[in-house]
Amino acid sequence: MRERWRAVGVLAAALFVVNVVARLVIKFGFPDNDTANSRVSLAMFLVIGLILAVLAFRWGTDRPVGRLAGDLAAAVGVALALTLFVGPLLVGDSPFAGGAGTFFAQIWFYLAATAAGVLVGYLGLTALGRDYRSRQLERFAELKAAKPRKVVRR
Structure with missing residues (x-):
């Protein structure tokens, strides 16, 4: 159980670090350039989606x-x-500095990026037939095919 929550915690920390790095790049690299800020934010969401796609693919084989x-939702x-x-506090801003619209837009973009990443990873795994359920059904079919027929005496 401890390993399960450790993996979830490491994933949450990794996703947070990606966001902090993007915030620092925006603050120190492009403080006044809105186009560059948007591109860095898009790159951050793509990296978050990619991390979750890879983990959904990897974790889906044995869970x-x-x-x-x-695990992924937590x-x-x-x-x-x-x-x-x-x-926002790490780069010297307030969480609500951009207003309610920006705050809720962050939530929706983050959830969309994570959902897309998980969906791509798990659907790819399922399409290849390597997900937990497919492997379970394959083992069941092999087990049923390997049993000899019972002889019935009358």
């Missing part, structure tokens, strides 16, 4: 869908809370 969804929830409330 049932319910456990996989719970990590994304913690990372989102850190991104919204702690991330």
Whole structure:
């Protein structure tokens, strides 16, 4: 159980670090350039989606869908809370400095990027037939095919 939550915590920390790096690049590299800020933010969301796609692909092979969804949702929830409330403080802003529209836009963009990443990773895994359920059904079919027929005497 400890390893499970450690992996979730490491994933949440990694997602938060990606956001902090993007915020620092924007603050020190492009403080007044809105176009560059948008591109760095887009790159951040792509990296977050890619991380989750890879982990959904990797974790989906040995975890049932319910456990996989719970682990990823917990990590994304913690990372989102850190991104919204702690991330701006690290670069000297207030979490609500951009107004309510910017605050809620961050939430929706973050959730869209994470959902897209998980969806791409898990659908790719399922399409290849390597997900937990497909492997379970394959083992069941092999087990049933390997049993000899029972002789019935009358």
